[in-house]
Amino acid sequence: MFTHITMNHFRAIKAWADAHGGEANLDIATFQLEVKANHRYYKLLPQFIHEQDGRLTHVGSLMPGTTAFIGWRPYAPRPLILATDKLTFKRAVAAAGLATPDHWLTAREARADFILKRSVGSFGYQLVGPYHQGEDPPVPNALTSPNMGGKIFAEAFIPGDILKVWYWGARPVHVQTQTAPKVMGNGVSTIEALIAERMGQFGEQWAVYREREQVLTCLAYQGVQPTDTLPEGTPVWFDYRYGRHFAPYGTSEAQDNAWHAMHEAQREQLLQAGAWLAQAIQPEMRVPMLCAMDGVIDTNGKVWWLELNSNPICPPNAYFEMFTSLFGTSSKPPDAAYARSVRVAPARPAEAAEAPA
DSSP, rough: OGOOHHHHHHHHHHHHHHHHHEEEOOOTTTTEEEEEEEEEEEEEEEEEEEETTTTEEEESSOOOOOOEEEEESOOOOOOOOHHHHHHHHHHHHHHHTTTOOEESSGGGGOSSSEEESSSSSOOTTEEEEOOOOTTTOOHHHHHHHHOOOOOOEEEEEOOOOOEEEEETTTHHHEEEEEOOOOEEEEEESOOOHHHHHHHHHTOGGGOOTHHHHHHHHHHHHTOOTOOOOTTTTOEEEEEEETTTOOSSOOOOOOHHHHGGSSSSHHHHHHHHHHHHHHHTTTTOOOOOOOOEEEEOOOTTTTEEEEEEEESSOOOHHHHHHHHHHHHHHOOOOOOHHHHHHHHHOOGGGGOOOOOOO
């Protein structure tokens, strides 16, 4: 996708440097990036995605098992209190008047349909469900393995589009939305066969898919068995978590950044959350930093916030806002060719307001 393509990072840095008389030099041994402009100098530190024992982590150096480069930032990664515990984040969001799904300490206490999750971040792995109110499912191994931190809790399940918003300080710099992956009944094939076909198009094998149980739980929530054959045109979704997309990803900013197509009321919710976030983390980080907030946009367009990541992938277009803070340069992509290639997005006239970054 756009954020993971290394050339998009290089392209953004070069466009900024060319427009502002800046200089950027890459140390291939460390992947650190030295950036100079306006008689100022900063060293940007790299981040990579690393896979070990089937789990994904963020690391600061290129090593065996590294699967992707995810950008630079001008400071060493640091945990924030609000990012280390989802329950702490939810309490803070609620106290600020922003929407977050209700939660309960156990499934038995749930007063709505719910999912089960741990209060620590997990790349979407340590959560299961959804379940209907009144169910009391056994806690699966995915939530009870040794060495897991945090607490297990039940959170109200909010159907809708998956949302991820990147902020530099208070300003949203990139927005992704994803719809839940679906298959359509055709009156002939089983739901399991349709899911297997869909996954096969994106390099996954249903027979050995390591998250089969989660998919089956989603089907059961809808009253569907994998062997069912549904009438033609009947939709069935089989996941709701960020990153489980099973559709082509956008490779340009215009395709990947949902800000351009959002309604004004939704943009305002993102701006309000950013203003709160900048104030909330100020006691720990007094200068702007890159954070990402995850949420859900329900069918009425309301945003429900779920968690905070203080060490996210850096969207390439975020560098323009980042360098505004560091060098006092413009936050807008300066190069016309760059702007045409990654910022032009189709939008209805009523939704064509300029993005904030």
